[in-house]
Amino acid sequence: MRMSMQSRREYLNTMRTRYRQARSRSEKSQILDELQKTLGYARKYAIATLNVPPKETRRRQRRTRPLRYQAAMPVIQVVWEALDYPCAERLHPVLVRTAEQLARHGEICLTPEVSDELRQISRATLARRMAKWDRPRAKHVPADKRPVARLQSEIPVERYNWDESRPGALEIDLVEHNGGSSSGHYAYTLSVVDIVTGYSRRLAVLGRGQAGIAKALERILTEWPYPVWGIHSDNGSEFISAHLIRFTKAHGLSFTRSRPYKKNDNAHVEQKNRFLVRDIVGYGRYDTPEQVAWLNTVYAWLDVYANACLPLRKVVSKKWEGSHVRKKYDVARTPLQRALDAGIICAEDREHWERWADSLNPLQLHRQLTTLLEQGPDVVNLAVPPTPGPMSVRHKAFATVGS
Incomplete structure (x- = not known):
């Protein structure tokens, strides 16, 4: 049986006494x-140990002389607090x-004795005395009491189903150009x-201030061709804001x-970020109003080209086979055609x-983008892209947003 450390010490002390008395x-x-x-x-180790x-005979004798610099300690504490x-x-x-300096302002009283002790005390002695003092700490704010926690509590953590069938479920994200x-x-x-139809829009802004991002999102939704019912974002501070909460409510x-x-959880918009942002404008730095205007001109042409001309396939079923997923896709259609086929655009606007x-020329759009x-x-x-038509054919619910 293994002996505990306390038992070992007691046993060694007993054996030491016997060894010394032998x-x-x-x-x-x-x-x-x-x-x-x-x-x-x-x-040999046993002999050295015995x-x-x-330990009882090796205890250090406690210091009996009084501590120095006692008169200066209250003054030092005041100086410590002042700094x-x-x-x-x-x-x-x-x-x-x-x-x-504090004495000249009447905060402390410097006597000759205290002044001498302040000049004589060493840095090491000062550190030892200060180690025993209570240092005030910054007030801890619990995580659930911080402003961002209140905003997060108003936005539930969820994700769209991969087979969501109601058009108008939007995912949003930011791509930085630094x-x-x-x-x-x-x-x-x-x-x-939109994760259902694949319809997408892009808008460049300078900086990621919450108010600017909220205004850009309102502008995009103003021009969205059909009703929107949901918005899903990541946990970036530009989205977890009172501006977007007020807008959505x-x-x-x-x-x-x-x-x-x-x-x-934001897979659809992440894929679009690569396909329709990074592969188009690259990874360069854009940091002037003129460059932002150029980006938005590119996106204006790109949005028309991607939504009305580029056919996309959509996953309609998933089946797990061991560790692999076998997916089936529907027939490729443009995002605009998917929205029209879903019947969410009224007959007048559909026409x-x-x-x-x-009326669009896909090859001309491609040339213009190039x-x-x-x-x-x-x-x-900068050339102006073909607009989708008058505001009357856009979603009426957002026609006055931002005005």
């Missing part, structure tokens, strides 16, 4: 044999000067996508957020949208 060499040898057998010590006096509780290394060089350096002010792209929209560190889509990207943000005369 009169003959053979008696000491027997004690060493017993110690070796009991504790497994080597012979020759060490018990916001610094460490001894910061306090010691300015101790005398600060004390004299060129690899997060210093300074630079542009962001607000990306919005005013228009009766469902506002949810992803689980922390779960990017797949306008169909005529507008038929020209804009080749010219870069230094281009002066």
